Amino acid sequence: MGTMQETILLVDDHRAVRRALRVVLERAGYGVLEAPSGERAVEIAREHGGAIHLLVTDVVMPGQDGFELAQIVRSLRPAVKVLFISGHLGDRLTARPVESMGSYLAKPFRAPDLRRALDELRAQNPAGRRLPAATRPSAE
Numbered sequence: 001m002g003t004m005q006e007t008i009l010l011v012d013d014h015r016a017v018r019r020a021l022r023v024v025l026e027r028a029g030y031g032v033l034e035a036p037s038g039e040r041a042v043e044i045a046r047e048h049g050g051a052i053h054l055l056v057t058d059v060v061m062p063g064q065d066g067f068e069l070a071q072i073v074r075s076l077r078p079a080v081k082v083l084f085i086s087g088h089l090g091d092r093l094t095a096r097p098v099e100s101m102g103s104y105l106a107k108p109f110r111a112p113d114l115r116r117a118l119d120e121l122r123a124q125n126p127a128g129r130r131l132p133a134a135t136r137p138s139a140e
Helices: 015-027 038-047 066-076 111-123
Strands: 007-011 031-035 054-058 081-086 103-106
Touching (some): 007 038, 007 066, 015 031, 015 054, 015 111, 031 038, 038 054, 054 066, 054 111, 066 081, 081 111, 103 111
Parallel strands (some): 081 103
């Protein structure tokens, strides 16, 4: 193997969902840090001694939503890549430019879907990439 194990910060307010995702992620070779809320995830991002490579977060959670969480975690760990998971985004997806913040995987999904989404995310440019100027809404 020889490759360094990548660490995922997994955030979902449903314990059963977190457990199931953790099993899939660990079987895929990731180290997993688990948080039941955005607030706890921020604490982990601040306190964890090692690298955090990927943030996998539910979007709709009590308190801080996944988008707010991603912005805070990115401010603490600029290199982190983000995968948003949600079964019900409502207006949030249209209200925010998800592409500029990370990737999105709709629930329900199967284990191979999650692994594929993470592989694609890892293959992307580093976090914080900007869309070409032509596709970005003008600031005027």
